[in-house]
Each structure stands twice: as structure tokens, then as C-alpha cells.
Amino acid sequence: MQFSQALQFRADITIQLYADPHNPHLYLERGLLYEKLGFSDLAAADAYRALSLLESVVDPDGCEFHARRNVDSPEKGPSATTPGEDATNDSDDEDEDEDKDDGTTPITQEEYDVLVGPVYALLVRSLVRCGCYRDAFEFGVRGLGLLGDLARQTKEAAAAVTALSEQMEHIKQVYISRTDASNQLPWNAIDSSVLPAQGSARRVLYPWNQHEPDRRAPETLQLLNDRLVDVAPKCEVRAVALPALHDAIPDSSAEPGVSVQLGLFAKEDIAPDEIILRESSLLTATNRLHDDLCDACNAPLPELSAAEPPVGCEGGCADTVFCSQSCHDAAQRIYHGAICGFEDGLESIGKDIPDPKDKADYLYLLLLGRALAMSATQDVHALDLPEVKYIWGDFHDVDLDHEELGSGSSAEEDASTSLPFSFQLNILQPTRFLEEMGLDPYTTLPRYDTWVLNTLYAKFRGTASGRLSTWDGGPELCAVHPLWCLANHSCDPNVRWEWGGEITFRARTTAERPVWTRKDERKQCHVGGIAKDQEIVNHYCDVGLPVKKRREWACGALGGMCRCERCVWEAEE
Numbered sequence: 001m002q003f004s005q006a007l008q009f010r011a012d013i014t015i016q017l018y019a020d021p022h023n024p025h026l027y028l029e030r031g032l033l034y035e036k037l038g039f040s041d042l043a044a045a046d047a048y049r050a051l052s053l054l055e056s057v058v059d060p061d062g063c064e065f066h067a068r069r070n071v072d073s074p075e076k077g078p079s080a081t082t083p084g085e086d087a088t089n090d091s092d093d094e095d096e097d098e099d100k101d102d103g104t105t106p107i108t109q110e111e112y113d114v115l116v117g118p119v120y121a122l123l124v125r126s127l128v129r130c131g132c133y134r135d136a137f138e139f140g141v142r143g144l145g146l147l148g149d150l151a152r153q154t155k156e157a158a159a160a161v162t163a164l165s166e167q168m169e170h171i172k173q174v175y176i177s178r179t180d181a182s183n184q185l186p187w188n189a190i191d192s193s194v195l196p197a198q199g200s201a202r203r204v205l206y207p208w209n210q211h212e213p214d215r216r217a218p219e220t221l222q223l224l225n226d227r228l229v230d231v232a233p234k235c236e237v238r239a240v241a242l243p244a245l246h247d248a249i250p251d252s253s254a255e256p257g258v259s260v261q262l263g264l265f266a267k268e269d270i271a272p273d274e275i276i277l278r279e280s281s282l283l284t285a286t287n288r289l290h291d292d293l294c295d296a297c298n299a300p301l302p303e304l305s306a307a308e309p310p311v312g313c314e315g316g317c318a319d320t321v322f323c324s325q326s327c328h329d330a331a332q333r334i335y336h337g338a339i340c341g342f343e344d345g346l347e348s349i350g351k352d353i354p355d356p357k358d359k360a361d362y363l364y365l366l367l368l369g370r371a372l373a374m375s376a377t378q379d380v381h382a383l384d385l386p387e388v389k390y391i392w393g394d395f396h397d398v399d400l401d402h403e404e405l406g407s408g409s410s411a412e413e414d415a416s417t418s419l420p421f422s423f424q425l426n427i428l429q430p431t432r433f434l435e436e437m438g439l440d441p442y443t444t445l446p447r448y449d450t451w452v453l454n455t456l457y458a459k460f461r462g463t464a465s466g467r468l469s470t471w472d473g474g475p476e477l478c479a480v481h482p483l484w485c486l487a488n489h490s491c492d493p494n495v496r497w498e499w500g501g502e503i504t505f506r507a508r509t510t511a512e513r514p515v516w517t518r519k520d521e522r523k524q525c526h527v528g529g530i531a532k533d534q535e536i537v538n539h540y541c542d543v544g545l546p547v548k549k550r551r552e553w554a555c556g557a558l559g560g561m562c563r564c565e566r567c568v569w570e571a572e573e
């Protein structure tokens with residue numbers, strides 16, 4: 001099968017899924033195709049959907065969503081009925097009536113027996129390929145426990161036991177490499193908390209993503225410049241050639257080593273200390289519980305005794321408080337409408353994070369939750385939200401059309417896998433968000449499929465600003481400001497940024513421009529203010545640090561080691 005043919009099959013099955021969203025056969029089929037296409041992350045997500053639906057066959061009362069398939073969907077598995085036949089001979093009359101009403105039939109125990117093995121095998125194999133060993137191990141243990149007896153009855157289950165055992169052996173080797181454990185160690189002695197939970201996925205523009213604009217097209221620049229008129233009247237967006245900082249195939253339309261992107265430029269001279277940009281955004285997130293910040297803009301709440309006291313949620317969400325009536329009204333219109341009344345369930349997701357190392361990653365999850373709420377409230381696809389659509393995603397430019405099918409390379413071998421990916425943050429918790437919002441994650445697949453979530457994560461990781469807690473220094477707030485984030489980085493920046501209720505850029509004075517230092521040499525290269533046509537350059541790290549430390553800090557946001565003039569000079573390159 002050619003890559004393009006596999007892509008077409010993926011498109012066909014996806015359309016079938018939209019019409020038959022609780023059918024685990026189709027998720028398994030699409031997951032296997034994703035695996036062939038090299039998207040192990042998406043394969044894992046589909047395998048997990050299939051598994052969650054299959055659980056309803058053996059535990060119908062414990063599951064909210066039940067595995068069913070359209071009666072006229074193609075026959076799957078040995079016991080599946082032909083169209084028109086009654087699939088539920090042993091079910092009661094009431095069930096049969098329901099089937100006729102909505103044209104679906106429950107997945108039978110026989111179908112379950114055939115599907116569950118391959119589903120576990122795909123899930124564990126895909127998580128291993130992504131480097132998510134902890135969850136792979138836990139599903140492996142569950143799968144092997146469940147399939148033991150079944151393996152004597154169906155060839156599918158027997159093959160799955162063999163496949164799972166191979167994966168468990170691989171995971172054991174990862175465990176041994178991180179501990180002093182001996183090769184004789186039995187699986188049940190593995191402490192899964194030692195295994196890494198976070199792996200990575202491809203950070204690419206999915207070939208089927210129809211939402212990404214041509215960011216360099218004149219109409220895009222015009223649209224962004226129209227938006228800048230109020231936010232930063234002296235600034236303009238222009239295309240700019242930057243050094244390409246990661247190894248993936250560089251921009252095919254640019255010189256080697258160059259990445260043509262967008263940047264902010266001064267349209268006229270700007271005086272030192274002048275504020276040149278003020279932007280507010282409701283695409284924000286905080287991990288503080290029961291906060292004293294505005295739910296919408298994250299500004300501090302006014303005192304209760306203030307002339308204009310805080311405003312509570314009109315729907316009665318007790319912990320959702322706004323700094324003003326205008327933030328309240330904007331929140332209802334922009335993100336709170338769809339989640340009003342669901343506060344209790346939603347509050348429990350992603351906030352109380354025991355390990356401080358995970359806090360930043362969970363803030364991105366909360367930002368994702370806000371984007372889902374915006375999408376549902378405004379009835380707009382999340383990738384078409386104005387805060388999201390035009391922002392940078394740092395996608396690797398992989399020539400997918402010439403990829404070999406089913407090469408099965410792992411995340412470690414593939415340079416484009418720079419998107420942090422975990423079962424919790426990319427699969428489980430987003431599903432919980434949707435369920436707590438009162439949405440069915442299967443029927444809402446066209447809006448909230450995993451590739452959509454991964455694209456949102458890629459965009460947020462390339463552009464969000466963060467704020468640290470004043471008492472433990474950990475990250476506690478983050479936001480996407482879609483115009484502010486168009487400014488590129490320099491270790492000799494000409495602006496400072498500050499973020500309260502709104503984010504601002506202020507032109508640096510001469511005294512605020514850093515002094516470049518190497519060995520005994522020191523020099524100041526720039527004066528304050530910004531001349532017409534100069535690029536506005538922000539700072540993604542603390543520019544008071546030495547070059548090595550600055551490069552380490554900014555590496556994540558830049559996608560590689562900084563090569564700005566100051567870094568190159570200070571590192572003597």
C-alpha cells in the first residue's frame with residue numbers, strides 16, 4: 001500500500017466513524033492505519049477509544065458510552081450479523097426495539113472476544129513506540145491478565161498475548177536500563193513509577209488538517225495587521241528570515257538553514273520606555289485552586305468592599321469569579337457558556353499536581369481545556385478560533401508523501417517527534433474534559449479528535465507565556481496572546497514584557513539593554529528605543545544569564561539552541 005492510499009483509507013474510515021461513532025471495530029481499523037502511517041500517538045488514542053467502548057460489553061452499567069455499530073456497517077468478526085439480521089438473539093425485546101429505532105446494534109460478546117486482544121496489542125505497542133512506557137506497562141499487565149483464558153479460545157487473543165509479551169520484554173529492558181535490576185526480574189516486580197510516562201509524538205502539520213492558514217499569504221498579513229491596529233498601532237507583522245534551529249527538513253521555499261516565519265516590526269520610531277502593545281486574551285489557564293484571580297483575564301480580583309466588586313457567575317458556579325462585569329459577559333460569550341454548571345467535575349482536572357516537575361505540562365492541558373470550552377461555547381472548531389488559527393506551531397516540515405509505510409520507527413529514532421506526548425495529557429485527561437463538559441467524546445470526534453488536540457498542544461508550546469508563583473516559584477499561569485506571540489526572540493531584546501490583566505511590550509531604555517560579555521571583553525551594542533523598520537525582539541529567557549544558561553532556558557520555546565548575534569558573539573562561534 002502506498003502512503004497516499006493509506007491516507008485515503010484513513011479519510012474513508014474517519015468518515016465512517018463520524019456516522020458510526022461508537023463502533024470499536026472502526027477505531028481498531030483506523031488505529032492500525034495510523035500505525036502504518038507512523039502516527040503511533042494517534043494509533044494509541046484510537047486503540048484506547050476501542051478499549052473503552054469494549055469495556056461496556058462486559059460492564060454495561062459501569063460505562064457511560066456503549067459499544068454499538070450501525071446494523072448496515074460491514075460485517076466484522078466471525079459472529080457479526082449480515083445487514084438485516086438480528087444481532088442480539090439473546091437480548092431482550094426492549095433492546096431490539098431500540099436497535100431498530102436508531103439503526104445500531106450492540107457489540108456482542110463474540111465480537112468483544114475477537115477484538116479485545118488486537119486492541120490491547122495495538123495500544124501497548126503504540127505507547128511503547130511513543131516512549132510512554134509507564135502506561136504501556138500498566139495496559140500490558142491488564143491485557144495479559146485479561147487475555148490468559150481467552151487465548152485458548154481465539155487465535156486473535158493468542159496472537160495478542162505473544163505481541164504483548166514481546167512489548168513487556170522491551171519495557172523490562174527500559175526498566176533495567178534505569179535501575180540495577182537483573183535480567184531475571186519478573187514483570188510483576190517492576191515498579192512502574194520508575195518508567196517514563198512522557199514520550200513524544202510527531203510535531204507536524206497533519207496532511208488532512210484543513211484549518212491551517214498560509215501564514216505568509218498577503219491576506220493573512222493583512223488580517224493580522226488589521227488586528228494590530230488597536231493592540232499595537234505602531235507595529236506591523238512582516239515575513240522574516242530566521243536561522244532554522246532544528247534538524248528537520250528546513251523550509252523548502254527558503255535558503256538552507258533558514259526558516260521564513262513572521263515577526264513584528266516598528267512602523268515608525270518608538271521612544272525608550274514607550275508602551276507599544278497592549279493585548280488581553282481569554283485563552284488563559286491557572287493551576288491555582290479556589291483562586292483570587294479573575295477566571296477570565298487572570299487579573300487580581302478587586303476587594304469585596306470595592307466600588308466595583310468582583311462579579312460571580314450568573315449560572316451559580318461558586319468558584320468562578322470575575323474582576324468586572326465586562327469580563328463576566330465576555331467569559332459567558334467566549335468560553336464559559338458551554339461549561340457553566342459543570343464546574344465541580346471540571347475543577348478536579350489538572351490542578352492539584354503532586355510532582356512540581358509536571359506543573360508546566362499540566363498548565364498546557366488546562367489551556368487545552370479552555371480552548372475546548374471556547375470551541376463548544378462559540379460553536380467553532382478549536383483550530384479556527386481567532387486566538388489559535390494564526391499562531392506558530394513549530395511544525396517539522398516532514399515530507400510525508402515520501403515516507404515509507406509501516407517503517408515503525410520509534411519516537412527516539414524520528415527527528416520530527418518533538419511534541420511531548422503522554423497517555424494522561426493527550427488521551428485520558430482531554431477525554432475527561434469532554435465528558436465533564438457533558439459531551440460525548442465519540443460523537444464529537446470531528447471537533448475533538450486527537451490530532452486536533454496535538455495541533456493545539458504544538459501551537460501552545462510554541463507561543464504561550466507563563467507566570468511563576470510568587471511563593472513556590474513553580475509555574476502557575478499561562479496564556480496565549482496571539483499578537484504578542486508574533487515577536488521573535490533575541491538575547492539583546494529591545495522590549496520588556498509585563499503581564500497583569502493584559503500583556504504589554506515596553507521599549508527598553510539604553511540602561512536596560514544588556515551588556516555583551518566574553519572573557520574580559522564587555523560591550524553595549526544598542527541604545528534605547530526602536531527605529532522605524534527595526535524588528536521588535538522579545539526575550540524568551542532571562543537575558544541576565546550567561547550564554548550557556550540562556551540557551552538552555554530558551555531552547556524549548558525556540559525549538560533549538562539560540563543563534564542570535566549576542567549568543568554567537570559570546571559563545572565565540
Ligand SMILES: C[S@@+](CC[C@H](N)C(=O)[O-])C[C@H]1O[C@@H](n2cnc3c(N)ncnc32)[C@H](O)[C@@H]1O
Pocket residue numbers: 242243244245261262263391392394462463485486487488489490557558559562563564
Ligand atoms: C512565539 S513564536 C515567534 C513568532 C513566529 N516567528 C511566528 O511566525 O509567528 C516562536 C518561534 O519563532 C522562532 N524564533 C523566534 N526567535 C527566534 C530566533 N532568535 N532565532 C530563530 N528562530 C526564532 C522559533 O521557531 C520559535 O519556535
